[in-house]
Amino acid sequence: MKSRREFLKGALTGAAILSAKNSLGLSGALDQQAESGKSKVVIAREAALHGPDGKLDEKRVGELLDRAISTYTGRKRPVDAWKHIVLEGGGKDKVIGLKTNGLGGKGISTHAVLVFAIAERLQQAGVKPGNILVWDRSARDLEACGLTINTDPSRVRCFGSDVSGFEDVVENWGSSHARFSRILTRECAMVINLPILKDHSMAGVTFAMKNMYGVVERPQDLHAGGCNPGVADLNAFPVIQRKVKLTIGDAMTSVYEGGPGFRPEHLWQPNALIVGEDRVAIDQIAWGILEKKRAAVGLKTFDAVGRPPRYIATAADAAHALGVNDPQRIKLIEI
Template sequence: MTSMILRKGYSMSKSKVIVYDTNKQDMKSIIEDVFVNFPQDVKGKKVLIKPNMLGPFEVERGVTTNPVLIEALVDYLIDCGANIIVGDNPGGQGGGVIAAAKKSGIYQASKGHFENIGTACQLFPMNSRFVKEINVSDAVLDCDILIDLPRFKTHAYAGISGSIKNMFGIVVGPGKAKLHFATPKPDDFHELLVDLYQVRVPDLVIMDGIYAMEGMGPTTGNLKKIDKVLASTDGVALDATMARMMGFDIELIRHILVANERNLGVYKEEDIELVGDASKIEGFELPISYSAEVKATAPKMAGVLDLYKLSTTVPNFCKPENCVKCGECAKSCPVGAITMDPYPVINRKKCISCYCCAELCLRECFEYIDGTQVFETLFSKLQ
């Protein structure tokens, strides 16, 4: 099989992004309106619904796609005669995929259509600087229509966790750790995200923004009720819209720029036809790893931090009182930097600051600290 690069021609016309207000419209009518504006011929077709199901997080945590949105979409597609599968490959699988789906309410919202899509997969050749092939779920490669359901969230490492980042979930389970290992620098990780997005560009993106996650997403940020659902057939334009609403400088979200360079979507305001209220959210907290202060420090510290493979922001185990010693953080570490003794201990010389440990700890045992402080501690030990 040759690598499938699905290119969409976005250069000739504007991409439409609709921002719905869930206070003014119920979810059923929002979904109906989405399909009026972005028609999909779903009757008799294999439709894969790809939520953000990062792990076994309760719906109240706002980490995973809201079941209210999934249920309304499932109902609509069943009425239209589509053959649907709801599925994801979560990074955190404590208790298994089905248990994670049940805990997040996604299983129940899928009304018998949830599948563990990680059980049937195939090696897929990649056009990528970082990886030659990846294990991709058959459900992703075989579907006629793919509907991407990301969350409106920040991401400590990638800046945002939107449409493009949600497609990281096409990679089956443990393969994700290898990909982090292959891209220890953030810029490389951004490029890899686009490599993965290109494997199967979604046909439609519907983003759950009922609660936004600000700060250090995608699991440990704070929730902010904004009552939005965003929709588009251009995931790049949708991600750019979310990033602007959050208050990001788009130039910092490299995967958006790379996706645009590859003609996968548009990001400039003049290229997007916006419908609805996409105003900047006042006081929205960006990840500290993307703060203006840290970005200003980064070039100065780049040499020394690179030497120790440290980022300007690094995770730190800080809550032994919460820790149940499950070892999930150690298992998720792509470079084996965590040993359990009896609590997790991070080897700073090995750590590549991918934040997987902090993301996948269900007990919020990690904080994020300034990497330069860690460097100073390491340096003082060497003297």
């Protein structure tokens, strides 16, 4: 019988304001009735997530993921939570994409151990290995996460848009023009967003919404104005609203200054996962986490250094209506 580590490695190597049309409805009917109009975000923490050698403990990451998903969905058994996620995403026979972020390189990319844990739980919920597709912009980005490229449909697949290519048609929304990855448009029925929490030299904060820059051919075209309104416009495209349903944000390791690349002198370990459906609310919470850390080490606020993440408020405005950024309208649960 294979060990858990062998199983995981073998598998991978071989929204609007919680509206009916954009939400998976995962956070529980009772919560929504009691907290009408509020977007639920869960932050799950584990102080001992990293071992003495600085490496993540696989068992503890899995346990943290289970706590986060169970708390968010209101389902006691994690497998029941995942079965509900799979069902709401189209069923176990549909392809579920896991969109990582490896742009920052080794040391500040979505952690492979989190990807392994999610892939394992999706299979426990009845999804066939070949219907799980781990993806990013390119092989380089995936390898930076510690992942191995695999196109074998009998196993969990892992490849980038450099394999799939992009749609021929340029789509438009607001000021944005984009050609989308065929992985998003043709392969996946649902995408689970797996960003990593980082400082960004232009946008201030990069997390849930900005991770969508990895689904288009020319993300560089969306960086003007500190990525505002680029981030908001991109996330307003129907294909992203329709398919990118859930965020499981990797805040186990983070960079609070000098990002989005790896900056060991500004690396820290929040040891957390951030879960939610409202991408705007998630980014608002992430902003607060980074500001708190910056203050603790004596750095100025993002506003004071001229790079506040203005795209968050833009994404919440009436034209975009992608979620809520008002803390009074966010139900934050910390466990």
